[in-house]
Amino acid sequence: MTDQTQHAPLAPARRARVLAALHRDGVVRISELIDSLGVAPVTLRRDLAEMEREGLLRRVHGGAVTVQAPPARRGAPAQGAAPAAGDDGGAIAVLVPSLNYYWPGVVRGMEAEAQRLGLKLLLRGASYELQDERPVLERLITSEDIRGLIVAPNTDTAHTADVVQWLADAPIPAVLVERDAISLPGHEPMESVTTDHALGAGLAARHLAATGHREVxxxxxxxxxxxxxIAAGWHAACTELGLNNPPELDAFLPDRASPEFSDTVNATLDAALAKGVTGLLVHSDPEAMAVIDLALIRGISVPGDLSVVAYDDEVAQLFSPALTAVSPPRHAVGEAAVDLLAKRLANPDRPVHRVALSPELNVRASTAAAPGA
Incomplete structure (x- = not known):
């Protein structure tokens, strides 16, 4: 028996201290209660479950909050069920990095599912340049009656791990959308809904292989x-299919507004011509359009000399030639994220779910049989 356990308060004292903290702050976090009360997580969760049964608090992912909702009315959903259409299930907050490209389709799926479940949706747009989303998230959960969070955090900043840990420790549940991550110290996975982008890249590789392309x-x-x-799925599929993907044809394009963008695209086309490449996968649609525009200016026929598959299918079909494109199920991703969060709210003790949805390939005019195939 540890010294910490020997000096842990008895159950009545623990309950009193939990209720005092709830009265003071409105929320309690399990991670903080473990430190202050000196009890095992399983003991604390048992205490919170009992107090919830007595109507003293409401458990949420990572802790508990004060009881604000009225007593369950006759005909209300049973514990563990998602809210039915028309029920006042409260509000959920959504923070995504853009409201211009890709994400509007995801958000429309969220709105449709939230309406079906009787949930309100509070939408906030950040940006890929935002280094630390925690201040925005703190304002959301303290200034609004928010029951849960759906977040697509920036994954390439010095604060990424801190933001993920903040979400894991938050007093309300969080679902990552088009992101996956783990929390520390136990390396537990975060709840998430993602597109299987590796599979999508494989679909593109298989389409090019089926139309006779070997140099890609x-x-x-x-x-x-x-x-x-995308890179991981593409390389795995090329290896499996025996496609030749020269390392110098793994190009990373800078921002389209940067002065070096056109030079980088032209250098990529130079390398493609030198290596006899006849098929490209380009992420995303605007980059694919830029590659084709510069190819056509240089007299490279698309798809006669070079087939191009775009990744995202946001505006691909509007281009000329209409782009063959991998299409992530954006609307379904949004629906699944809200559904996952609603089920977590209804049953805080359910296992962590990580949902991966499959994209599809839409074949259009920018791909054709390889020259000479």
Whole structure:
């Protein structure tokens, strides 16, 4: 028996201290209570479950909050069930890095599912340049009656691990969308809904292989957190299919507004011509359009000389030629994120769920049989 356990307060004293903290702060975090009360997590969770049954608090992911909702009315959903359509299930906050590209489709899926479940949606847009989302998240959960969070944090900053840990320790549950991560110290996975982008890249590779392309290349947006997953799936599929993907054809494009963007695209096209490459996967749609524009200016026929598959399918079909594109299920991702959060709210003790949805390939005019195939 540890010295900490020997000096832990008895159950009535623990309950009194938990209720005092709730009265003072409105929320309690399990991680903080473990330190202050000196009890095992399983003991504390048992205490909170008993207090919830007595109507003294409401358990949430990572802790508990004061009871604000009225007593369950006749015909209300049973414990563990998601709110039914039309029920006042409270509000959930959504923080995504953009409201212009890709994310509007995800948000529309969230809105549809939230309306079906009787949940209110509070939307906030950050940016890929925001280094630390914690101040925004703190304001959200302290200034609004928020029951849960859906977040797509920036994954390439010095604060990434801190933001993920903040979400793991928050007094309300959080679901990551198009991101996956672990929390410390136990390396527990965070609840998440993602597109299987590696699978999507594999779909592109298989399409090019099926149309006779053997020399292929990959062009990625340097600043996208999706790029690493696309690269992993692409390289695995190329190896499996026996496609030749020269290392110099793994190009990372700078921001489209930067002065070196066109030079980088032209250097990529030079390398493709030198290596006899006839097929490219380009993330994302605007980058694919830029690659094709510069190729056509140089007299490279698309798809006659070079087939191009875009990744995202946000505006791909509007281009000329219409782009063959990998299409992530954006609307379904948004629906699944809200559904996952609603189920967590209804049952805080359910196992952590990580949902991966499959994209699809839409074949259009920017790809054709390889020259000579």
């Amino acid at each position: 290349g990959l062009v990625l947006s340097r600043f996208s957190p999706t790029s690493r997953k």
